Amino acid sequence: xxxxxxxxxxxxxxxxxxxxxxxxxxxxxxxxxxxxxxxxxxxxxxxxxxxxxxxxxxxxxxxxxxxxxxxxxxxxxxxxxxxxxxxxxxxxxxxxxxxxxxxxxxxxxxxxxxxxxxxxxxxxxxxxxxxxxxxxxxxxxxxxxxxxxxxxxxxxxxxxxxxxxxxxxxxxxxxxxxxxxxxxxxxxxxxxxxxxxxxxxxxxxxxxxxxxxxxxxxxxxxxxxxxxxxxxxxxxxxxxxxxxxxxxxxxxxxxxxxx
Numbered sequence: 619x620x621x622x623x624x625x626x627x628x629x630x631x632x633x634x635x636x637x638x639x640x641x642x643x644x645x646x647x648x649x650x651x652x653x654x655x656x657x658x659x660x661x662x663x664x665x666x667x668x669x670x671x672x673x674x675x676x677x678x679x680x681x682x683x684x685x686x687x688x689x690x691x692x693x694x695x696x697x698x699x700x701x702x703x704x705x706x707x708x709x710x711x712x713x714x715x716x717x718x719x720x721x722x723x724x725x726x727x728x729x730x731x732x733x734x735x736x737x738x739x740x741x742x743x744x745x746x747x748x749x750x751x752x753x754x755x756x757x758x759x760x761x762x763x764x765x766x767x768x769x770x771x772x773x774x775x776x777x778x779x780x781x782x783x784x785x786x787x788x789x790x791x792x793x794x795x796x797x798x799x800x801x802x803x804x805x806x807x808x809x810x811x812x813x814x815x816x817x818x819x820x821x822x823x824x825x826x827x828x829x830x831x832x833x834x835x836x837x838x839x840x841x842x843x844x845x846x847x848x849x850x851x852x853x854x855x856x857x858x859x860x861x862x863x864x865x866x867x868x869x870x871x872x873x874x875x876x877x
Contacts, residue, residue, distance in 0.1 A: 619844040620835055622872035625811045626770045626788050627838065628865065629847045632854035635740065635771075636717075641837045643719040643737055649833055650723070650817065653826055658732065658819065659724045666715040667739075667747040716741045725820060732820055733764040743774025752778070758793075764818040765793040768830070773855045779803075787861065790830070794818050808857075808864055849874040 621627040630638045643662055651660040721735035736755075741747030755777070758765050767777065769789045776783055779801075783789065786805030792815060793801045804813050812830035819825065838844075849869050857865055869875040 619839075621838045621843065622849065622869055622874055623865075624809060624868075625806060625831065626808070626834065627843070627847075628772070628787075628808065628857060628861075629849065629853045630838075630843065631771055631773070634843065634846060637841060638837065638843075639737055639739055640719055641841055642833065643721055643735075645833045645837045645840075646721055646735060646737075646828065649828060650721075650826065654723065654819075655726075657726060657823070659722075659726055659729075661722045661724065663720050663722050665718050665720070667718050667741045667750050668713045668715055713746075716747070718742070723817070723819070730820075731761075731763050733766065733817055734758055735766045735817075736768065738767060738769045738771060738777075740771060740774055743771065743776075748775060759798060762795045764795050765791075766815065766817065766828075767791040767793075772857075790815055792816070792818075808861055809868070 647660050647662055654660055716739070718739055718741070720737070722731055723733040723735070724731055736742075736751075738751075739747075742751040755765070755767075767790070769777070769791070772787050776789070777791070780799060783803065784805050787808050788806040790804040790806070790813060791801050792803075795818075802815075804815070806812065812834055814827045814829040814831070816825035817828050849872075852862070853865070856862075866875065870877055
């Protein structure tokens with residue numbers, strides 16, 4: 619059973635994201651590899667990103683008010699010993715190594731990296747993981763390698779652009795080496811199908827189209843997400859009011875929610 623949504627399914631952005639991320643990348647390889655051989659290799663590459671969850675903060679008021687400050691100057695403080703309190707047992711934040719899969723297209727003659735395909739994960743859009751990815755991204759943008767970025771996540775910081783991105787739930791960005799700094803950008807709403815995007819290759823070779831909607835549908839069907847997702851509940855992360863109303867309408871039309 620296919621996803622009820624015409625394009626990206628917001629229910630895959632939460633706890634199921636890691637499974638989708640890996641399977642979607644594998645399906646891109648399966649779609650492209652037979653069409654690019656024997657001139658090119660299409661290779662999945664795994665790396666680990668440290669996620670530190672730096673949005674956690676502890677605040678405390680360390681300055682006494684004026685009355686307390688004056689009192690402290692006028693009267694020396696006398697402290698009596700007290701019994702030692704039992705310690706609290708609290709969990710600390712431990713950095714987590716999160717696996718990421720990207721796709722490299724290399725020519726078979728010289729193993730030159732021709733095109734990099736990045737499927738952004740939550741850790742690419744926050745904390746140290748964002749800095750790690752921006753460093754990698756900067757290296758690609760300063761090279762002769764083409765870059766395709768697939769951002770199917772509503773939360774997190776968008777990638778830096780000289781021109782502001784329009785409002786949208788999802789984005790696809792293609793940076794051709796010969797056209798930089800200009801990039802092709804596909805802003806996508808929840809109601810939009812994922813586009814078929816061109817995959818640029820070496821000079822003289824024709825682009826190959828990658829149908830992202832076909833790739834998504836094959837991934838969704840293969841992993842059986844229709845059995846894993848409860849469409850009667852709200853997705854995580856939550857949708858804003860307008861997008862939630864749109865999602866509710868889509869799910870009602872698909873018969874997955876009561877009218």
